[in-house]
Amino acid sequence: MPTLIAGIVAVVLLYTALNVIKGADPKWLAKIVRSGGGVLALAAAAFVGAKGELAVAIPLAIFGAGLLGWSPFGAQLGSAWGNYGPAAWKSQGQKSQVRSQFIEMTLDHDTGALHGRIIAGPEAGRVLDEFTLEELITLARSFDGESWSLLEGYLDRRFPAWRENTQGAGAGGRGSEDRRAAPGGKMTADEAYQILGLKPGAGREEISRAHRGLMKKLHPDQGGSTYLAARVNEAKDTLLRNHR
Template identity: 45%
Template sequence: MPLTLLVVVMTAIAWVWLRSQPPSQRKPAILKLALIAGILILVLLAITGRLSLVFALLVFLFPLLRRVLPSLLSGRMPGSGGDEATVKQGNQSHVSSDILSMTLDHDSETMSGDVLKGPMAGRGLADLGESEFIELLQYCRAHDEDSARLLETYLDRRFGDSWRTDDPAGDDSEESSERKNPGHGGSLTDREALDILGLEAGASRDEIVQAHRRVMQKIHPDHGGSNYLAARVNEAKEQLMS
């Protein structure tokens, strides 16, 4: 009876943990749970004195485990293509401008970024104070419109509309630079387009379409996203499909 109760409790814990995983990580999580269950079964057999059966199983499974265990522990599906996989691990999009480098994590839907140029070069956006954000935004507006729109996107996603009350340009303009002009000034390279869609070189047309759909679901303006990022994602798809 105690053993049965233990199995039920552990199964419930495993189920709750599995449900808490992001959808993209559930298949690797299932494999990890299966591996853990197999190890526990082997331990139970050893405790009950069936060591000969344990050794026989280990001898039989060792070649297979040596091949797939590293992949299972790293969260990659066996047979997924290894180094030839075209989708980046981490499921992220990267967008850069002259002044800023920004990353959107598809799973958590959070943005992070770094300042590449100007008085705050080398600093992460997460480390900036409220007044520094406004100072950086003014610098971007004065030197690069794309950077200004990208920073406005970050501020909207992190703070909502509250930051606009501290924006000196808010009283002089009814619309932000992004709303007035959601496009950008230069064409994308293939490398930039791949970074935006979270793909690696060699991605197929089907993978490009799927990545475009996935990213647009995260940043579409109708879902509280950004006109600027949506335009960049569409441009990335057009660049890679041409």
């Protein structure tokens, strides 16, 4: 009978714990896990140390103390936790920005969403989401090659089949290939930072990490834009040259 009661209590406690975890704030849960893990590690270190197994007890104690926010090695252990713990998953709200004569395009690093805005001409100030495909194709007839290449990346995201639907159209059909153009002029460091979504002074590791993350979203093999991928590559090369 006592065993049955203990089993029922265990099931109830487990069910309650699962419900608490399911509805818990991730930050609060991470804090609880760290604190609980730290206490358990210190307790295990004390138990093992009492048996004379210092070679095991000392690393356990250091690990437990680190989880609780204290380290005999200063900030090193805390920094290591920061690289892999909850802070590493926190959204940085980074955004990449690419500009041409007629369009400003913004990519959200967290969601991969691509948003554009007209910055020159009669429709300046309006966002691309406000236009239909037909309106965008008509508008693009006055674009330069770089602006058209930038618009293509947006159209590929919003209207995946737009090329087939606009064959032969002045700005959107197969005849549009000759309108594509490489970016004019040498990219500046400020432009490169904007494209990678970084602040001036970012280190080599930050530059490489931002480049890798963007290429996963923009590489043509992943359904991205050839033009935008080329701009991201150019931005990385521009900034890394400054670090030599």
